[in-house]
Amino acid sequence: MDLLAVGELLIDFxxxxxxxxxxxxxxxxxxxxxxxxxxxxxxxxxGFIGKVGQDQFGLLLNDTLEQAGIDTRxxxxxTDYNTTLAFVHLTDEGERSFxxxxxxxxxxxxxxxxxxxxxxxxxxxxxxGSLSFTDEPSHSTVLELLKRAKxxxxxxxxxxxxxxxxxxxxxxxxxxxxxxxxxATIIKVSDEEALLLTSEETIEKAAVKLHGYGPQLIxxxxxxxxxxxxxxxxxxxxxxFKAKVIDTTGAGDGFFGAFMAQMxxxxxxxxxxxxxxxxxxxNAAASLVVEGYGGIPSMPTLEKVMTRxxxxxx
Numbered sequence: 176m177d178l179l180a181v182g183e184l185l186i187d188f189x190x191x192x193x194x195x196x197x198x199x200x201x202x203x204x205x206x207x208x209x210x211x212x213x214x215x216x217x218x219x220x221x222g223f224i225g226k227v228g229q230d231q232f233g234l235l236l237n238d239t240l241e242q243a244g245i246d247t248r249x250x251x252x253x254t255d256y257n258t259t260l261a262f263v264h265l266t267d268e269g270e271r272s273f274x275x276x277x278x279x280x281x282x283x284x285x286x287x288x289x290x291x292x293x294x295x296x297x298x299x300x301x302x303x304g305s306l307s308f309t310d311e312p313s314h315s316t317v318l319e320l321l322k323r324a325k326x327x328x329x330x331x332x333x334x335x336x337x338x339x340x341x342x343x344x345x346x347x348x349x350x351x352x353x354x355x356x357x358x359a360t361i362i363k364v365s366d367e368e369a370l371l372l373t374s375e376e377t378i379e380k381a382a383v384k385l386h387g388y389g390p391q392l393i394x395x396x397x398x399x400x401x402x403x404x405x406x407x408x409x410x411x412x413x414x415x416f417k418a419k420v421i422d423t424t425g426a427g428d429g430f431f432g433a434f435m436a437q438m439x440x441x442x443x444x445x446x447x448x449x450x451x452x453x454x455x456x457x458n459a460a461a462s463l464v465v466e467g468y469g470g471i472p473s474m475p476t477l478e479k480v481m482t483r484x485x486x487x488x489x
Contacts, residue, residue, distance in 0.1 A: 202469025213432025222246030
């Protein structure tokens with residue numbers, strides 16, 4: 176196994192205009208699973224740790240992961256809890272917000288007894304996101320997983336994903352999001368999240384502060400403007416690619432999946448030239464994601480990613 180991810184696997188209901196009315200179309204999603212789908216496309220062997228309901232939505236999600244080539248041995252199908260749902264609301268520019276049906280649902284009910292620890296021992300890297308920290312028992316379960324992964328010297332990637340509707344208040348969200356930084360080797364954070372977590376006024380200062388919590392590399396995504404990277408020895412910007420934006424859902428996940436795939440394939444090479452190359456390819460992947468609907472279904476093929484890298488004008 177190259178990469179394991181733990182966290183939410185859910186159904187994103189994406190808005191769509193039908194003939195005479197607006198409606199919602201179900202799409203498989205969830206940040207960690209979106210990220211894995213992209214990493215799998217890029218050539219990694221991936222696996223997912225999480226919980227869904229033994230319902231039609233859960234069965235759809237299980238089938239979707241299997242069709243994407245993602246190992247589902249540690250996807251728990253619960254008869255006690257329903258699959259988590261999210262309704263996506265889009266602006267005319269494709270920017271999104273969410274309404275969640277998650278309290279008491281399956282993804283936050285992941286327990287320590289649900290974990291296949293042999294998978295952790297066999298993997299090269301572990302990915303997690305902050306939404307696992309919103310509720311118990313998933314909070315304690317993921318913390319234990321991180322502690323064991325760190326003790327095993329696994330590479331750990333982290334997405335401090337801010338969804339206001341899932342936290343009691345902003346202060347609690349920041350506290351829990353910061354908690355994950357000490358376990359991470361690499362983090363991906365949006366420009367808004369970087370400023371939120373650090374109370375700094377610029378992303379450059381924010382990245383320096385985030386670096387102080389322990390991660391070796393900080394990637395601050397900037398939407399269509401690309402990404403800012405910060406390492407102890409270097410930092411800079413990599414431009415994004417032009418895209419026809421339809422739905423930004425999963426763009427950051429596609430970016431991170433493509434980036435981590437290359438990092439893992441190259442044994443976490445941390446020289447600046449390699450990181451710039453990998454970030455450029457990751458930006459291309461993200462630009463293709465926003466041209467489709469939903470999370471997992473919008474992940475592009477490797478061929479499309481490399482075509483955009485080689486042919487597109489930034």
